[in-house]
Amino acid sequence: MTGTILEVRDLAISLCDGHAPVAAVEGVNFNIGRGEVFGLVGESGCGKSLCALALAGLLKSPMAISGGQILLEGRDLAPLPASEMRRLRGNKVSMIFQEPMTALNPLMTVGDQIGEMFVLHRGLTARAARVKAIEALEQVQVSSPERRIHAYPHQLSGGMRQRVMIAIALACDPALLIADEPTTALDVTIQAEIVELVLELCRAKGTAVMMISHDLGLVARICNRVAVMYAGQIVEQRSAEEIFTASAHPYTRGLIEALPRLGRRLERGQERLTEIGGVVPAIRDFPQGCRFAPRCSRVTAECRAAPVAMTELNEGGRVRCLHHV
Numbered sequence: 001m002t003g004t005i006l007e008v009r010d011l012a013i014s015l016c017d018g019h020a021p022v023a024a025v026e027g028v029n030f031n032i033g034r035g036e037v038f039g040l041v042g043e044s045g046c047g048k049s050l051c052a053l054a055l056a057g058l059l060k061s062p063m064a065i066s067g068g069q070i071l072l073e074g075r076d077l078a079p080l081p082a083s084e085m086r087r088l089r090g091n092k093v094s095m096i097f098q099e100p101m102t103a104l105n106p107l108m109t110v111g112d113q114i115g116e117m118f119v120l121h122r123g124l125t126a127r128a129a130r131v132k133a134i135e136a137l138e139q140v141q142v143s144s145p146e147r148r149i150h151a152y153p154h155q156l157s158g159g160m161r162q163r164v165m166i167a168i169a170l171a172c173d174p175a176l177l178i179a180d181e182p183t184t185a186l187d188v189t190i191q192a193e194i195v196e197l198v199l200e201l202c203r204a205k206g207t208a209v210m211m212i213s214h215d216l217g218l219v220a221r222i223c224n225r226v227a228v229m230y231a232g233q234i235v236e237q238r239s240a241e242e243i244f245t246a247s248a249h250p251y252t253r254g255l256i257e258a259l260p261r262l263g264r265r266l267e268r269g270q271e272r273l274t275e276i277g278g279v280v281p282a283i284r285d286f287p288q289g290c291r292f293a294p295r296c297s298r299v300t301a302e303c304r305a306a307p308v309a310m311t312e313l314n315e316g317g318r319v320r321c322l323h324h325v
């Protein structure tokens with residue numbers, strides 16, 4: 001791993017729906033190294049998908065980037081028009097989604113959809129692209145690829161469709177793959193296979209991965225570094241090793257407590273593992289002080305008084321908490 005491939009500086013994403021704009025995401029800062037596997041975790045509604053979509057140039061109105069920079073290999077993607085982002089997507093940066101049907105065209109064969117990447121980004125002829133499409137399907141371990149290239153997405157299983165989406169995303173060896181909960185909708189055994197496949201292919205191609213998940217266990221297992229997001233802000237950033245042993249933010253601690261552990265039994269009368277009480281606030285209801293304050297057991301008046309800045313910890317870790325441990 002050498003050098004930085006992606007530098008996100010002070011990214012802000014706002015809801016611009018004709019009323020006063022509201023920031024759904026703000027002050028997001030992180031770097032991803034070449035070939036690194038970087039994790040972004042948090043409960044549903046924390047802003048993970050908005051960050052992913054912004055990075056891939058796929059944000060849709062009424063959401064828009066309202067500040068900051070997204071430097072991919074030094075070039076700022078934030079101000080680029082949609083036409084320019086279309087040229088970069090699949091080539092420099094790719095994204096895979098939880099539901100492959102959102103990314104696949106139901107009216108095109110999978111062979112044509114994979115081949116299109118080589119025609120568009122590599123200038124190959126249709127015939128050469130077809131050969132590459134078969135190779136790409138082989139790489140994602142789809143059996144009988146010569147036959148499968150003629151299939152339409154609806155003729156494939158969920159796991160198979162996920163493999164096709166990965167083949168499309170990685171066809172042109174992008175520098176960065178953004179994976180937004182790519183396995184959440186799949187069976188547990190297939191989940192593990194798909195994650196392994198993504199990691200193996202990205203390792204071979206030198207592609208960095210930004211893995212987005214609500215599952216801290218998964219992210220800590222496969223990533224080098226992890227950022228924890230809460231209510232539109234990063235609240236903690238650590239190495240994956242430290243996230244369990246030295247996490248400093250009460251929210252990260254809460255996510256860890258809620259993880260099902262092997263051999264961990266429910267106490268008598270306990271219905272589920274300890275979950276963090278309360279819910280993630282809606283973007284118009286973000287508290288003015290620490291956004292986690294209403295759910296936090298360590299809260300004091302000071303926490304509620306004003307926004308909390310990031311504090312640098314040792315070893316490059318950072319935390320947004322006045323009472324971190």
Ligand SMILES: Nc1ncnc2c1ncn2[C@@H]1O[C@H](COP(=O)(O)OP(=O)(O)OP(=O)(O)O)[C@@H](O)[C@H]1O
Nearest residue numbers: 024043044045046047048049050051062063282283
């Ligand atoms: N188009 C939109 N209009 C209004 N609010 C939106 C829109 N898109 C997202 N939001 C809000 O922005 C916040 C962040 O959403 P986002 O989808 O990024 O969360 P997430 O952490 O990715 O959750 P999930 O894991 O469920 O996708 C949420 O409160 C969501 O309701």
